[in-house]
Amino acid sequence: MSEQAAKSILSGYTVVDCTIAMAGPFATQRLGDLGADVIKVEPTNGEWQRHTPAGGATGNKINASFLSLNRNKRSLAVNLKDEAGHAILLDLVKSADVFVQNYRPGVAKRLGVDYESLSKLNPSLIYVSMSGYGEDGPYAHRPGQDLLLQGMSGAMLSTGREGDAPSPAGQYLVDAVAASTAFEAVLAALLHRERTGEGQLVTVNMLDAITTLQMQELAVFMQGGLPQKRSNEPHAHVYIRAPYGAFPTQDGFVIVAMPSLKTFGEVIGEPTFVEMNDSTDPWTYRDEIYARTRTRLKAKTTAEWLALFDAHGIWAGPVYGYGDLLKDPQIAHNGTFIEYDHPTEGRVKAPGFPYKFSKTPASVTRGAPLVGQHTRAVLAGLGYSETQIAQLLEKHVIAETVN
Numbered sequence: 001m002s003e004q005a006a007k008s009i010l011s012g013y014t015v016v017d018c019t020i021a022m023a024g025p026f027a028t029q030r031l032g033d034l035g036a037d038v039i040k041v042e043p044t045n046g047e048w049q050r051h052t053p054a055g056g057a058t059g060n061k062i063n064a065s066f067l068s069l070n071r072n073k074r075s076l077a078v079n080l081k082d083e084a085g086h087a088i089l090l091d092l093v094k095s096a097d098v099f100v101q102n103y104r105p106g107v108a109k110r111l112g113v114d115y116e117s118l119s120k121l122n123p124s125l126i127y128v129s130m131s132g133y134g135e136d137g138p139y140a141h142r143p144g145q146d147l148l149l150q151g152m153s154g155a156m157l158s159t160g161r162e163g164d165a166p167s168p169a170g171q172y173l174v175d176a177v178a179a180s181t182a183f184e185a186v187l188a189a190l191l192h193r194e195r196t197g198e199g200q201l202v203t204v205n206m207l208d209a210i211t212t213l214q215m216q217e218l219a220v221f222m223q224g225g226l227p228q229k230r231s232n233e234p235h236a237h238v239y240i241r242a243p244y245g246a247f248p249t250q251d252g253f254v255i256v257a258m259p260s261l262k263t264f265g266e267v268i269g270e271p272t273f274v275e276m277n278d279s280t281d282p283w284t285y286r287d288e289i290y291a292r293t294r295t296r297l298k299a300k301t302t303a304e305w306l307a308l309f310d311a312h313g314i315w316a317g318p319v320y321g322y323g324d325l326l327k328d329p330q331i332a333h334n335g336t337f338i339e340y341d342h343p344t345e346g347r348v349k350a351p352g353f354p355y356k357f358s359k360t361p362a363s364v365t366r367g368a369p370l371v372g373q374h375t376r377a378v379l380a381g382l383g384y385s386e387t388q389i390a391q392l393l394e395k396h397v398i399a400e401t402v403n
């Protein structure tokens with residue numbers, strides 16, 4: 001273990017990661033970033049994400065998707081359907097702190113790695129089960145895919161133009177929210193165990209994660225009794241006053257967020273806004289305000305408008321692409337992106353950590369592993385002899401890649 005990893009806040013904790021795709025691996029990567037020893041248990045031919053690169057972004061030996069979600073992990077490649085392979089996992093669980101899986105409902109039970117089975121071996125184990133819709137219920141066996149959950153969450157009908165097709169988020173939003181939810185849950189469960197010594201089952205599902213994210217919007221709908229009604233113009237949020245959205249300028253776009261209409265009207269030269277009442281008119285005349293704002297803002301460049309808005313205290317900002325984001329001075333100041341060397345993928349630049357600790361900082365101590373790169377080391381740590389490891393390799397119970 002590196003000196004940096006030894007200082008990290010979760011150093012000394014072992015996480016057994018039996019997850020695939022995005023939500024589970026992203027959650028366990030966050031634990032690894034904070035110093036936990038995350039052992040990624042994957043099939044001998046590699047986890048699904050190794051073979052399904054997002055955007056077709058392949059790498060040398062590891063594609064961009066897998067690389068982005070599996071740093072700070074060791075890879076143990078093992079066939080869990082083989083009796084000897086299953087025994088290896090049980091050996092690993094006996095001394096682990098956290099076990100995370102996002103199998104389809106029922107699969108963990110069939111593999112003999114459900115909470116009831118593993119907690120008998122290790123009563124202090126924190127067992128995290130992630131799913132699309134819940135552990136049981138009418139939708140339990142539906143595929144927990146990001147876009148499907150976005151559509152079900154209600155969020156798509158809070159933006160855009162009435163009558164137009166709903167517009168999904170431009171990120172894997174539900175996966176990311178579920179990952180953060182699971183990460184929070186593990187930290188809370190670890191705190192409880194530190195106080196009591198007690199392990200427990202933690203369940204996280206994507207549907208609940210994206211629903212509870214909309215705490216404020218759903219309160220406005222339920223307690224406030226206000227309908228979720230989109231307008232004729234592509235307003236950015238049904239429950240926020242106009243103008244609120246991205247508007248074309250002479251050379252691009254600018255974001256404007258719910259300004260005082262009097263000040264805003266004076267700055268953009270729209271006299272009809274000056275006498276409007278900010279308490280009622282931004283909702284009553286939402287389409288009209290949007291249309292007139294769109295017309296006025298075409299008169300100047302984005303930079304010109306941003307300078308004017310800043311001088312008058314109007315909330316506004318640019319619309320970035322990823323290239324712009326990478327060059328932003330605040331991003332540079334924050335150290336949002338990090339760089340590290342990967343043995344097969346070369347110099348990697350990636351988003352870093354969403355949290356900062358003054359005494360126990362997060363760090364990258366290893367990049368995403370090759371399939372079974374750490375199989376031999378993990379088994380040796382469990383007490384397996386070189387002879388036993390060689391026999392398991394010969395029988396294809398385990399696999400390793402030597403870098």
